[in-house]
Amino acid sequence: MDNLNAELEQVNAPKSISVEQWQRLSPIAMLYFFVSFLGVLASNVFVFVPAVIFGHKHITENPWLWTPILLVIIALVLLSVFLNFYFFKYRLANDHIEIRSGVFSKKHINLPFTRIQNVKLEQPIYYRPFGYTCLQLDTAGSAKQEAKVVALNIEFAEALKKEILASHATQHSPEKTADTDLPTQSLNNEIVLNTRSVKDLVIHGLTNNRVWIFLGGLAPFFDDIGRVVVKFFDDIGIDIEQLLTIADKSWWQISLWAITITFMILLPITLFSVAGSIISFYNYTLSKVEDRYIRRSGLLTKHEVTMKLPRLQMVIRQQDWLDMLLKRINLTFEQNNTIGHQAQPGAHNNKIIVPSISPDECQSLINDVFPTNKMEGLKYTPISKRFLLRNIGYILLPIYLVILGFMLYIEKTSALSWITPIFIFLSVLMCFRWYRWGYTSDDTYIYVRKGIFGIDYFCFPIYKVQQTQFKQSVFLKKRQLCTIKFILASGAINIPYIKEIAGYTLINQTLREVEEKPRSWM
Amino acid sequence: MDGHAEFSNSYIQTNELPQVEELTFEPLSPKYRKTNAILNTVIFIVLATLLAFFKVQTFFDIADKPNNVITIILSMLTVFTLFSLVFQFFADACKSYSLREQDISFSSGLIFKKTVTQPILRIQHVELKQGPIDRKVNLAKIQVFSAGGAMHTFEIPGLTLSNAEAIRQFILEHKDVKDHG
Incomplete structure (x- = not known):
């Protein structure tokens, strides 16, 4: 506890934070290691299930043998948790953070503050009563270099975070001296740009399938859930197996059942999706301190994602068909994507998502990050109709004909009744896709519109492009069409089947913009 | 760029910009094409010899059916190699x-x-x-x-x-x- 006070004093002291001695974490970290051990166990539960089932009888019949074994296992687990905690040490010195961890395979990370791209505070639910948090540090380099300090006092973590981000600011603008009271200053300047109420999150859950957040967590228990569901229907007198044998029922019964079953499947999925949405976005706030955008949300684990405006690569404005009915929009700010691929699902790692906002809110947020953008005002050039010819004429139709021919050959004419609708449905989807796909550009930005039922808009500043690609098959060349692709640090954007001249112009403009003024893309 | 300290934003005709479509491309080393062709041929010869060896060897019995399968694989391999040799010969020439x-x-x-x-x-x-x-x-x-x-x-x-x-x-x-x- 003394260490902690010392740390806190240092936070308040008007000099930069430094803990030069190797520090152990607060013992509360053991809780973290224990929970992550349980997580590993849960994801491998299938391995143990057969052993437990087959050995069940033997275990209960020989308690004198198995009780000690169980105790030893528990002791080993606790020991490993303790060792994990014991060997986790960190220190802060000269604007570097060093972390040593690992029991058998040792790991030593040394990160200069200036190389840290992103600082995230993650507060699992079991840390909340104690006021602790995890500090996750991302670098632009490989994922291996990522560091996580798993238990820090929340005030210390906040102060450290500000220190790290401040060291960035000073590095990028050398004329500004290291302003040590910057942290406290920033704290007061925080402007809340957007908050989401539970109602918004319910809408978000309905319109966007967030069910996977739930399914991911429930995966180990699928078997049990199935058993419970069947038992439930048994208890209220419905035999599912009998329900599903359709041979002896008339068509209206079958279709009624189909509708009912679809509904019964959709209802829990929707409910789970709403729950998933609330779990990841509860208490959502998007705020801004100088050029930093901060997203905070989460019901169980509080996530915090920070993005400096120069790191922003692309803005995505997404509207699915349900969103369009309800006039809601999902806005995503994408930063560097090359880091942290293996992040937790619910965390949406580096992106800042603003879920289900109204068009006005969306426009004002986009204008806040890209002030001169004209995403809504510009006319989008559609892609060529040849896109349809290629996808329907040269891909879908031949596949359809081959399957059809095969079915006729083996004399299954009934297959026509489902192959043809599928073919027509896919063709209609393709037409929508073609109809939606368009692009436009102005002096600063390139905009792409795409979607099938919904509409998504992508907008990125031209100078952030990393690489361009110009693609043209011999057939496209004849028609003077081409496909172009822009590679950004957050991912690639494809614009297919546009006029050759337009493609060359866009690429030439982009290369000029990138090469003429050496502006930093991050 | 330091030379461009003064701001200028005069109108530029698009066709005066450097054009990607007018790039002059340099071919790769001719050895690349040759090496690829030789490498493909060598791999083919090794695989074909192995297969042929299994077909003609008399050390242990192979039933008729697998024996026929070997023939089919061998002929497919030949066709494929010939095709890829020709294709790669022309495709490599396009790389620049x-x-x-x-x-x-x-x-x-x-x-x-x-x-x-x-x-x-x-x-x-x-x-x-x-x-x-x-x-x-x-x-x-x-x-x-x-x-x-x-x-x-x-x-x-x-x-x-x-x-x-x-x-x-x-x-x-x-x-x-x-x-x-």
């Missing part, structure tokens, strides 16, 4: 690169042509790679990494070692890379 002051382009594709352009300013690091066969024939491959991710690594194969080194040096000495990297 172009260096400008500010960017580097690589063009490839016989039917589906693709030109990738990498502005030097966005390059994070450069790698020069030489496999054992490359070393034998004095070829090298240059790889250029940007923040676009591993999926979009810019690569030029089949350069003579001296060319590859020259390109690497050119990138490293580029003023902007020096300043920012």
